[in-house]
Amino acid sequence: MIIGIDDTDSNEGMCTTYLGALLIEELQAYGTVEDHPLLVRLNPTIPYKTRGNAAVALKLKTDFPERAIAHVLSRIKELAHMECEKTNPGAVFILEKDYEKLKPVLRNFLEKAVRSVIEIEEAKNLIFECGISSKGFKNGRGLIGALAACGAMLNLEEWDYTFEHLAYRQKERWGTPREIEKESFFEADRKTYPETWDTVDLTNRLVVCVPHSADPVLFGIRGENQEIVTEAASLIRGEPVGRFAVYRTNQGTDMHLLYAANLAEIQDMHSYRLEGTVLAFPKTIHGGHVIFPIRDKEGNEIDCAAFEPTKNFRLLIRKLRPGDNVALSGSVNSGTLNIEKIEIKTLSPLYKEENPKCPNCGKHMKSSGQAQGFRCKKCKTQAASKILHQIKRDLAAGLYEVPPCARRHLAKPLVREHRSDVDIHPAR
Numbered sequence: 001m002i003i004g005i006d007d008t009d010s011n012e013g014m015c016t017t018y019l020g021a022l023l024i025e026e027l028q029a030y031g032t033v034e035d036h037p038l039l040v041r042l043n044p045t046i047p048y049k050t051r052g053n054a055a056v057a058l059k060l061k062t063d064f065p066e067r068a069i070a071h072v073l074s075r076i077k078e079l080a081h082m083e084c085e086k087t088n089p090g091a092v093f094i095l096e097k098d099y100e101k102l103k104p105v106l107r108n109f110l111e112k113a114v115r116s117v118i119e120i121e122e123a124k125n126l127i128f129e130c131g132i133s134s135k136g137f138k139n140g141r142g143l144i145g146a147l148a149a150c151g152a153m154l155n156l157e158e159w160d161y162t163f164e165h166l167a168y169r170q171k172e173r174w175g176t177p178r179e180i181e182k183e184s185f186f187e188a189d190r191k192t193y194p195e196t197w198d199t200v201d202l203t204n205r206l207v208v209c210v211p212h213s214a215d216p217v218l219f220g221i222r223g224e225n226q227e228i229v230t231e232a233a234s235l236i237r238g239e240p241v242g243r244f245a246v247y248r249t250n251q252g253t254d255m256h257l258l259y260a261a262n263l264a265e266i267q268d269m270h271s272y273r274l275e276g277t278v279l280a281f282p283k284t285i286h287g288g289h290v291i292f293p294i295r296d297k298e299g300n301e302i303d304c305a306a307f308e309p310t311k312n313f314r315l316l317i318r319k320l321r322p323g324d325n326v327a328l329s330g331s332v333n334s335g336t337l338n339i340e341k342i343e344i345k346t347l348s349p350l351y352k353e354e355n356p357k358c359p360n361c362g363k364h365m366k367s368s369g370q371a372q373g374f375r376c377k378k379c380k381t382q383a384a385s386k387i388l389h390q391i392k393r394d395l396a397a398g399l400y401e402v403p404p405c406a407r408r409h410l411a412k413p414l415v416r417e418h419r420s421d422v423d424i425h426p427a428r
């Protein structure tokens, strides 16, 4: 059977992946956990998400599905942060006999949960129509992620994926400051990058794979395969690890992106890859956010933003000029695209006015006075007006991304874009 779980965490602690790691151990009493557990990130723009909008799916080979279901539900009741208003757990159980029937239905549901917006009622209706065994707690919003995670497990061959090695703290340390040797993360990065990524942010000298919240996660290493994330994790030094799990995940795949042929079709709470021409100089607004408008061929416009947390990425964005052609990817909220990546396709030429050069000696001529034109004193040559001289842009065409410290879970890092063995094209 496939077990999907979502929304057991709160901003104060717990983590659905931790519950998943516990269940992987405990469910061995009822059968065998097969394949990798899945960590599925859903639409990053949904406002009611708790921390990362992550759901989990496990595959269990068992002769005792009822007992396994009862165990999962009792653990959710015990461990989920039910007192938190935003915590509304959901669990979904797909029996093996229903795999084929539910595969296409839940594939569509997964895509919608990652790229669009699903209401709780839609999840409940699907559960009812298909006769899926499930349990929603409180308002049952977690049923959405639980169904989507099951859809991912049923359609593993359909999508790009990466891995994350999640190490969890010993329970008695939860809520206390994490004891880690920062340098060991930089070492692990040096030894395993580019097959792992977002362990550290070299430009901003930060360890980015260690959370700051009270949840049980000590660190998470993201990478291309199980071997490499495990190797990197083995290089980390710090407080003792309570338990760990290696998840297969849609993180770092750009699964959330839709292709927008036309800016008119763009909607809030969706993420896109889109193209346009920079319409005005980027402006830095209150809070340090950098914003500029782009326009497509039909004349539709949208504001694009590099927000303050994107740090040094804003220096690049400030160098854009009207007329530059760009392709951007990111999420749209309040009519503004939050940039995750930018491809600068062509740069508009930049000119500077300067005094004309003397055709004889090559030196710049001097002004002869207001509206008097220009002349070279030495050669007595003359010219009527200033000339435009093309100067080099302080920016090169190419692909750029926000630093690791500002990366969205689902955003595909450029280090993966450049690999030839992964699909670089977003959904159409």
Ligand SMILES: [Zn+2]
Pocket (backbone or CB within 6 Å): 358, 359, 360, 361, 362, 363, 376, 377, 378, 379, 380, 381
């Ligand atoms: Zn001259």
